[in-house]
Amino acid sequence: METHVTLDHGSGGLASRELITSLFLRHLDDPLLHQLEDAAVLPAQGGRLAFSTDSFVVDPIVFPGGSIGDLAVNGTINDLAMRGARPLCLSLGLILEEGLELMQLEEIIRDIARACSRAGVRVVTGDTKVVPRGKADRIFINTSGIGVLAAGVEVNGSRVREGDVILLSGTLADHGITILTSREGLEVEGNLASDTRPLHFLVQSILGEENPVHTMRDPTRGGLATTLAEIARDTGLCMEIEEAAIPVRPAVRAACELMGLDPLYLANEGKCVVLVAAEDAPDVLARMRATEAGRESARIGQVTARYPGRVVLATAAGGSRLVEPLAGEPLPRIC
Amino acid sequence: METHVTLDHGSGGLASRELITSLFLRHLDDPLLHQLEDAAVLPAQGGRLAFSTDSFVVDPIVFPGGSIGDLAVNGTINDLAMRGARPLCLSLGLILEEGLELMQLEEIIRDIARACSRAGVRVVTGDTKVVPRGKADRIFINTSGIGVLAAGVEVNGSRVREGDVILLSGTLADHGITILTSREGLEVEGNLASDTRPLHFLVQSILGEENPVHTMRDPTRGGLATTLAEIARDTGLCMEIEEAAIPVRPAVRAACELMGLDPLYLANEGKCVVLVAAEDAPDVLARMRATEAGRESARIGQVTARYPGRVVLATAAGGSRLVEPLAGEPLPRIC
Numbered sequence: 200m201e202t203h204v205t206l207d208h209g210s211g212g213l214a215s216r217e218l219i220t221s222l223f224l225r226h227l228d229d230p231l232l233h234q235l236e237d238a239a240v241l242p243a244q245g246g247r248l249a250f251s252t253d254s255f256v257v258d259p260i261v262f263p264g265g266s267i268g269d270l271a272v273n274g275t276i277n278d279l280a281m282r283g284a285r286p287l288c289l290s291l292g293l294i295l296e297e298g299l300e301l302m303q304l305e306e307i308i309r310d311i312a313r314a315c316s317r318a319g320v321r322v323v324t325g326d327t328k329v330v331p332r333g334k335a336d337r338i339f340i341n342t343s344g345i346g347v348l349a350a351g352v353e354v355n356g357s358r359v360r361e362g363d364v365i366l367l368s369g370t371l372a373d374h375g376i377t378i379l380t381s382r383e384g385l386e387v388e389g390n391l392a393s394d395t396r397p398l399h400f401l402v403q404s405i406l407g408e409e410n411p412v413h414t415m416r417d418p419t420r421g422g423l424a425t426t427l428a429e430i431a432r433d434t435g436l437c438m439e440i441e442e443a444a445i446p447v448r449p450a451v452r453a454a455c456e457l458m459g460l461d462p463l464y465l466a467n468e469g470k471c472v473v474l475v476a477a478e479d480a481p482d483v484l485a486r487m488r489a490t491e492a493g494r495e496s497a498r499i500g501q502v503t504a505r506y507p508g509r510v511v512l513a514t515a516a517g518g519s520r521l522v523e524p525l526a527g528e529p530l531p532r533i534c
Numbered sequence: 535m536e537t538h539v540t541l542d543h544g545s546g547g548l549a550s551r552e553l554i555t556s557l558f559l560r561h562l563d564d565p566l567l568h569q570l571e572d573a574a575v576l577p578a579q580g581g582r583l584a585f586s587t588d589s590f591v592v593d594p595i596v597f598p599g600g601s602i603g604d605l606a607v608n609g610t611i612n613d614l615a616m617r618g619a620r621p622l623c624l625s626l627g628l629i630l631e632e633g634l635e636l637m638q639l640e641e642i643i644r645d646i647a648r649a650c651s652r653a654g655v656r657v658v659t660g661d662t663k664v665v666p667r668g669k670a671d672r673i674f675i676n677t678s679g680i681g682v683l684a685a686g687v688e689v690n691g692s693r694v695r696e697g698d699v700i701l702l703s704g705t706l707a708d709h710g711i712t713i714l715t716s717r718e719g720l721e722v723e724g725n726l727a728s729d730t731r732p733l734h735f736l737v738q739s740i741l742g743e744e745n746p747v748h749t750m751r752d753p754t755r756g757g758l759a760t761t762l763a764e765i766a767r768d769t770g771l772c773m774e775i776e777e778a779a780i781p782v783r784p785a786v787r788a789a790c791e792l793m794g795l796d797p798l799y800l801a802n803e804g805k806c807v808v809l810v811a812a813e814d815a816p817d818v819l820a821r822m823r824a825t826e827a828g829r830e831s832a833r834i835g836q837v838t839a840r841y842p843g844r845v846v847l848a849t850a851a852g853g854s855r856l857v858e859p860l861a862g863e864p865l866p867r868i869c
Contacts (some may be wrong), residue, residue, distance in 0.1 A: 204867045205862075206862075207861070207862035209755075209866065210755060210756060210860055210861075210862055210866075211754065211755025211756035211760060211801075211858025211860065212755075212756045212760050212859050212862065213859055213860065213861045213862075214861065214862055215755075215756075216859075227863040234690070235692075236616075236617060236690060237586060237612075237613040237614075237616040237617060237751065237752070238584040238585060238586035238613045238614050238616065238617045238619065238679075238681070239584065239585045239586070240582055240583070240584050240617055240619075240683060241582060241583040241584075241585060242582055242583075243579070243580065243581050243582050243583070244578070244583065245578065246578050247575055247576060247577055247578050248575070248576040248577075248579065248583075248680070249573040249574065249575050249576075249657060249679060250573060250574045250575075250576060250623065250625060250659055250764050251572060251573035251574070251625070251659050252625030252626070252627045252659055252660060252661050252676065252678055253627065253661045254627040254628070254629050254661055254663050254676060255663075256629060256663045256665050256669075258668075278572040278573045279572075279573050280570040281571075281573065281574055282572060282573045284573065284575075288585065290585060290586070290587035290678045291587070292587045292588065292627075292676045293589070293592060294589050294674055294679070323585060324585055324587055325587060326587050326588045326589055328589050328590075328591045329866070330591050330671065330866070330867060331866060331867075333668070334591075334670070334671040335591075335669070335670050335671070335674070335758070336665065336669040336670070339629055339670070339674065341587065341589060341627045341678070342675035343625045343627070343676070343678030344573075345583070345585060345680065346573070348575060355569070355571060362660070372593070387833075416572065417572070419546065420544075420545060420546025420547075420550075421545060421546035421547045421550075425546060425547050436672055441665055459697065466546075499786060508751075516622075523552075524547050524548055525544035525545055525546065525547025526545075526547055526548045526549065527540075527541075527545055527547065527548075527549055528543070531541045531544065531545075531664065531665070531666060531668075532663075532665060
């Protein structure tokens with residue numbers, strides 16, 4: 200019995216077949232995937248489609264709160280959810296480094312299966328490549344996804360208006376700080392864990408019949424600062440947020456202070472920013488809080504005309520400062 | 535001005551944005567992609583959907599006849615086409631190694647744009663990650679694709695019957711031998727070039743109104759031998775092929791002999807095997823030959839009950855031998 204991934208596993212021949220049937224299909228139990236055809240054929244869908252792709256190269260590949268497998272499933276689900284779509288199915292593209300332990304690979308496939316089952320989403324088609332030792336770093340995962348939009352649902356930056364309220368679905372920076380401290384092997388007071396989770400249940404519950412949502416974004420790479428800066432730039436409006444209103448776990452805050460990092464720029468993998476008209480904000484916030492993913496949702500600011508195209512933070516100390524988008528990369532391979 | 539990919543380009547911040555707008559969007563000129571939202575929203579489609587994914591890790595990344603960019607577009611188009619679908623759109627997931635030359639990246643993006651334009655397919659959503667030097671090999675590309683099936687089109691292994699004729703859309707082994715000789719720096723008589731090309735126009739022309747096609751496969755990794763062995767195993771029937779009927783370019787044959795390789799096991803990136811009822815074969819073959827991708831199509835064998843689940847080759851010398859599927863990987867990173 201093999202214990203590690205070999206180049207043979209990427210041959211497209213018998214060894215590939217063996218890996219697929221004995222490991223992948225055992226955990227990813229979907230009838231379409233089992234056909235092992237070149238493409239999956241899905242029934243006709245009655246609505247517009249959302250289509251998204253994301254590659255995951257996170258280091259370490261397993262961390263408190265999840266693994267690259269959870270991220271790969273939840274990340275693409277969330278990209279679909281941010282357009283208001285109900286995620287339908289995923290593709291799974293693996294690039295494996297020769298020498299990866301098969302037990303480690305199986306653990307990740309199991310995480311993928313669990314994340315899919317939790318989210319009610321299927322992996323229906325896949326592909327596996329193997330590259331020689333030293334030509335990749337253990338495992339890279341691409342997931343692409345198809346979702347379906349209900350009639351009339353429009354969620355995009357062009358709907359944002361002055362006076363809109365900015366809601367955030369929970370605490371900031373949990374994923375980014377967890378990856379960083381695990382990578383550096385830092386011991387931190389309190390428990391840090393990634394917030395990786397699917398957001399489509401929360402999204403479906405706030406869209407309701409009438410869709411009060413103007414735009415939604417999940418602040419992953421670049422964090423909340425960059426996400427809001429993009430919305431500000433694209434709309435020409437000012438995003439005013441209040442530091443004191445932004446939920447950050449004490450352990451996360453302490454670790455950020457220790458490392459000299461600003462939670463506004465750290466990645467989140469299970470949070471969204473939701474912009475709605477002021478009159479809809481109380482109801483939407485209540486609905487967000489009623490979901491498992493949004494229990495700690497908060498109103499963190501509003502859209503004004505004060506500094507067109509910019510983000511302004513009212514600091515806890517009583518001052519205010521402009522928030523720039525992330526320029527470079529303080530934290531490679533965060534997802 | 536930067537001349538090489540840096541970790542900043544994968545930050546999700548300003549440097550990422552700059553790479554996307556100044557390089558990717560300049561060549562990939564699609565209105566959906568330009569929105570830079572988390573997911574693309576496509577109009578409702580009136581039929582069943584085909585969904586496929588493929589990652590490309592080929593080495594070298596540029597070779598006679600194409601590049602990793604052409605492969606990535608044509609490969610996923612062909613996976614969709616093999617189910618009888620009309621390809622609609624692609625996603626583009628890039629994993630870049632820090633230090634990749636931006637000019638080289640631009641050349642590949644240009645190849646992607648040209649291949650899309652030739653095929654009439656759009657890149658509508660994308661993602662870019664950068665990993666530190668030594669953690670990947672220049673560039674890996676994932677493309678996933680969505681296609682639409684016309685009403686009634688069913689193309690899969692379960693339709694294969696004893697008596698079916700096996701057609702091949704052109705010469706064998708061009709891609710595999712080209713990659714191998716370029717990687718090894720071998721000088722070979724005659725011009726070798728990859729056969730990377732889209733097959734959906736050929737497929738649409740043979741499906742016609744009545745769909746005579748029982749199954750289709752593109753013999754990529756593992757070559758024709760492995761593809762036919764899979765059909766034989768899945769159907770329990772015998773695939774009998776004739777060596778003399780299989781078109782192989784003289785330069786390819788010479789290079790294979792020089793390197794001790796069997797063209798039956800080498801990858802193709804623009805060929806398909808088509809199984810049809812004997813009475814439909816002449817018409818389907820004529821239609822294949824009338825397309826640009828299928829000018830050298832040939833009838834190479836038939837489906838019998840002689841050795842159930844096996845592939846048998848009638849050799850040019852007059853004997854016959856069983857053809858096994860590829861076991862391991864003689865040729866890593868062929869696509």
